[in-house]
Amino acid sequence: MHPLFALMDAHSSHHGHIIEISGDLPDAGRKICGEAPCGFSDAGSISLDSKERSTSMRKLLVAVILCVIFMTVELVGGIKANSLAILTDAAHLLSDVAAFAISLFSLWAAGWEATPRQSYGFYRIEILGALVSIQLIWLLTGIIVYQAIDRLITGSQEVDGFLMFIVAAFGLVVNIIMAVLLGHDHGHGHGHDHGHGHHGHSHGLTVSTHDLTKDEHHHHTHEHGHDTHHHNENHSKDAHHHSHEGHIHHHGQEGVTEPLLGESKDKSKKKRNINVQGAYLHVLGDSIQSVGVMIGGAVIWYKPEWKIVDLICTLFFSLIVLGTTINMLRNILEVLMESTPREIDATQLERGILEMEEVVAVHELHIWAITVGKVLLACHVKINRDADADMVLDKVVDYIRRVYNISHVTIQIER
Amino acid sequence: MTMEPIQTLNGDFGFTGNDRRFAFSRQASFQQPRTPISTDSTDLGLRKPFLSRTDSSIDIPPPGPHHHYWSGHDDKPSGSLERSNFSSFVLSVFRNIRSGHRYMKRLFFMISLNVAYSTVELLIGLFTGRVGLVSDAVHLTFGCGLLTFSLFVMGASRKKPDGDYTYGYKRLEVLSAFTNALFLLFMSFSLAVEALHAFIQDESEHKHYLNVSAVTNLFVNLIGVWFFRNYARINLAYRNAEDMNCHSVFLHVLTDSIRSAGLILASWLLSIGVENAEVLCLGLVSVAVFTLVLPLFRATGGILLQMAPPSIPTTAFSKCLRQISAREDILEVSQARFWELVPGHVVGSLSIQVKKGVDDRPILEFVHRLYHDFGVQDLTVQIDHAS
Numbered sequence: 044m045h046p047l048f049a050l051m052d053a054h055s056s057h058h059g060h061i062i063e064i065s066g067d068l069p070d071a072g073r074k075i076c077g078e079a080p081c082g083f084s085d086a087g088s089i090s091l092d093s094k095e096r097s098t099s100m101r102k103l104l105v106a107v108i109l110c111v112i113f114m115t116v117e118l119v120g121g122i123k124a125n126s127l128a129i130l131t132d133a134a135h136l137l138s139d140v141a142a143f144a145i146s147l148f149s150l151w152a153a154g155w156e157a158t159p160r161q162s163y164g165f166y167r168i169e170i171l172g173a174l175v176s177i178q179l180i181w182l183l184t185g186i187i188v189y190q191a192i193d194r195l196i197t198g199s200q201e202v203d204g205f206l207m208f209i210v211a212a213f214g215l216v217v218n219i220i221m222a223v224l225l226g227h228d229h230g231h232g233h234g235h236d237h238g239h240g241h242h243g244h245s246h247g248l249t250v251s252t253h254d255l256t257k258d259e260h261h262h263h264t265h266e267h268g269h270d271t272h273h274h275n276e277n278h279s280k281d282a283h284h285h286s287h288e289g290h291i292h293h294h295g296q297e298g299v300t301e302p303l304l305g306e307s308k309d310k311s312k313k314k315r316n317i318n319v320q321g322a323y324l325h326v327l328g329d330s331i332q333s334v335g336v337m338i339g340g341a342v343i344w345y346k347p348e349w350k351i352v353d354l355i356c357t358l359f360f361s362l363i364v365l366g367t368t369i370n371m372l373r374n375i376l377e378v379l380m381e382s383t384p385r386e387i388d389a390t391q392l393e394r395g396i397l398e399m400e401e402v403v404a405v406h407e408l409h410i411w412a413i414t415v416g417k418v419l420l421a422c423h424v425k426i427n428r429d430a431d432a433d434m435v436l437d438k439v440v441d442y443i444r445r446v447y448n449i450s451h452v453t454i455q456i457e458r
Numbered sequence: 459m460t461m462e463p464i465q466t467l468n469g470d471f472g473f474t475g476n477d478r479r480f481a482f483s484r485q486a487s488f489q490q491p492r493t494p495i496s497t498d499s500t501d502l503g504l505r506k507p508f509l510s511r512t513d514s515s516i517d518i519p520p521p522g523p524h525h526h527y528w529s530g531h532d533d534k535p536s537g538s539l540e541r542s543n544f545s546s547f548v549l550s551v552f553r554n555i556r557s558g559h560r561y562m563k564r565l566f567f568m569i570s571l572n573v574a575y576s577t578v579e580l581l582i583g584l585f586t587g588r589v590g591l592v593s594d595a596v597h598l599t600f601g602c603g604l605l606t607f608s609l610f611v612m613g614a615s616r617k618k619p620d621g622d623y624t625y626g627y628k629r630l631e632v633l634s635a636f637t638n639a640l641f642l643l644f645m646s647f648s649l650a651v652e653a654l655h656a657f658i659q660d661e662s663e664h665k666h667y668l669n670v671s672a673v674t675n676l677f678v679n680l681i682g683v684w685f686f687r688n689y690a691r692i693n694l695a696y697r698n699a700e701d702m703n704c705h706s707v708f709l710h711v712l713t714d715s716i717r718s719a720g721l722i723l724a725s726w727l728l729s730i731g732v733e734n735a736e737v738l739c740l741g742l743v744s745v746a747v748f749t750l751v752l753p754l755f756r757a758t759g760g761i762l763l764q765m766a767p768p769s770i771p772t773t774a775f776s777k778c779l780r781q782i783s784a785r786e787d788i789l790e791v792s793q794a795r796f797w798e799l800v801p802g803h804v805v806g807s808l809s810i811q812v813k814k815g816v817d818d819r820p821i822l823e824f825v826h827r828l829y830h831d832f833g834v835q836d837l838t839v840q841i842d843h844a845s
Contacts, residue, residue: 162796171763178644185596192596193593381625432818
């Protein structure tokens with residue numbers, strides 16, 4: 044998660060390239076995003092997002108092109124050999140292309156700028172695109188099952204086991220290539236981040252640089268020893284947190300960022316973009332089906348009278364394919380239902396806020412995600428009548444940001 | 459058949475009961491001489507700003523009585539991230555169906571009818587070896603599955619909010635409507651492919667025995683259209699979550715009946731010798747289904763995308779923001795974001811920066827009241843004091 048401010052360009056840091064200042068107010072930037080349209084994220088996370096998105100888009104584009112090539116090969120071969128099985132497989136690859144196209148579109152659309160009608164940006168399109176993709180998988184699985192039943196009923200004698208086997212094997216190889224391509228998550232994408240010196244943006248560590256005068260103001264307004272500018276190390280949320288004094292801001296960002304980038308690279312590697320994951324699932328499902336058809340084809344080739352094996356195999360492997368989609372479907376559903384993300388324990392968070400002195404009650408706590416990984420929080424906190432609202436606000440926001448790594452927080456303080 | 463009462467008009471912005479885009483407008487025009495006062499007064503009770511001068515506003519009053527807020531104290535002391543057991547959830551939903559409202563009962567009846575019909579068709583098709591019947595039965599089963607999901611959602615959406623789903627389960631209705639709309643779009647696409655197929659293929663392969671099944675299908679679906687006739691609009695103004703779900707069910711049965719009618723028409727035209735009848739009819743049906751479903755798809759998609767509520771124009775929002783920043787102790791308003799949980803339930807958040815030392819309570823009340831008049835029930839306002 045990225046806090047509301049980031050370092051745009053190390054070289055011009057002493058100029059006004061600071062995005063988080065709202066108006067002329069010294070410490071406002073920390074809590075309020077001052078950007079005019081104020082899309083959901085700041086420029087820092089936008090550039091990280093777009094990087095991740097462009098790598099994903101590149102992968103998907105290569106996959107689509109490969110798919111189209113294979114599809115035309117199968118189409119030509121099928122027409123030449125006049126085989127329905129090959130043509131059916133070509134149609135199947137067409138569905139793959141459709142799924143990839145949906146994922147590509149979702150990825151591209153998710154990067155659109157926020158508009159007044161879409162105040163949170165277009166990140167949700169990712170989730171909807173993934174939902175459509177999974178529906179497509181389910182639909183195709185249903186069609187495949189129907190076709191198997193159809194083959195059984197029409198008692199077609201032209202079920203050539205050998206041909207089935209060959210076509211399925213070819214399909215399997217194609218799918219494996221694409222699965223490797225989509226799932227291939229080495230540090231290619233992330234290697235760009237810290238390699239280029241000119242791009243001072245460090246995605247693990249983000250530091251704000253204000254003018255020194257503003258720092259001083261900052262320190263004067265807060266008596267408690269809490270840190271004012273937060274370094275958001277991108278490791279586990281309940282880990283240790285550093286508190287540096289204000290003087291650290293202008294000194295060697297490079298020096299501070301290097302050791303932490305390793306951890307951030309780790310974390311980003313695990314989290315695959317949901318659309319790429321959807322495409323990957325599609326390809327995986329196809330491979331599983333191909334294996335099923337291969338087994339069925341081999342059995343029929345060996346013993347042509349056991350035609351029912353085809354249907355049984357198809358049913359069995361279709362169930363497996365549906366099973367692989369369950370997990371992702373659950374994630375999608377949870378986001379679309381605005382439910383509390385799994386990695387955050389809302390009761391513990393509420394208890395943590397209640398434990399602070401001056402806080403009397405917490406109600407209407409809502410934590411939800413705009414897409415997997417981008418979490419927002421809103422709640423009403425009731426405090427003692429004579430408490431300092433600003434101080435409590437600072438503490439609560441800091442606590443949530445530090446421990447739970449949620450930076451888009453809106454807290455209403457009531458007395 | 460008794461008339462449906464007008465449901466609560468949350469967030470009503472100048473839509474009167476006569477607005478034809480509402481689901482019950484026809485009944486409304488009958489009912490108005492009889493019960494204009496009762497419905498209106500309940501609405502007024504909700505819409506009147508409940509902070510008048512005579513109120514001693516010690517507390518920001520909680521929003522309307524129809525919301526139930528989850529608090530951590532209500533939860534079981536497990537404190538873990540355990541989601542509720544799926545099977546117990548399903549059982550509770552079926553219990554809800556038995557005590558459900560009239561659309562749930564009608565939907566249940568329709569689904570049973572469909573299941574019975576498709577089973578019969580499947581068996582006949584299997585025994586006589588007619589593939590067309592089997593494929594029709596399978597297609598019907600797909601549709602049934604979707605309708606069952608809609609029914610399930612109608613029951614499930616009444617669950618109270620809990621620790622994991624702090625906004626409750628009403629979103630499920632929007633999701634079900636979206637899934638239905640998506641399926642119908644897929645169907646329109648597949649009908650277009652079928653039309654193409656018929657264009658390429660020889661027309662003599664048209665399966666005339668399917669006529670019987672098409673007629674029965676049409677009959678069954680027309681029953682469904684009659685049941686859900688209150689939702690017989692293309693551009694419906696949705697007032698609550700159930701509207702979307704029921705509208706999607708209506709569109710589902712309507713498109714099914716159009717499809718059956720198209721098949722019957724094609725068969726008849728072919729028998730009197732019209733060329734390319736099947737292509738024409740299937741193409742027409744495909745286009746019709748697409749245009750019918752697209753508005754629902756866009757509306758549900760908009761809600762799922764966290765779009766700003768379409769019922770509140772952007773000018774209204776900017777007017778609100780201007781009114782807030784016009785106050786002398788407010789320095790800046792930012793991060794104003796609004797979205798709809800379900801149609802009629804708007805959630806929002808904004809950040810206000812005020813001068814130092816200003817009492818935040820009157821500002822909070824002012825802002826809440828301002829937005830409440832627009833139908834934003836859940837609002838979280840963060841006030842920062844400038845230093």
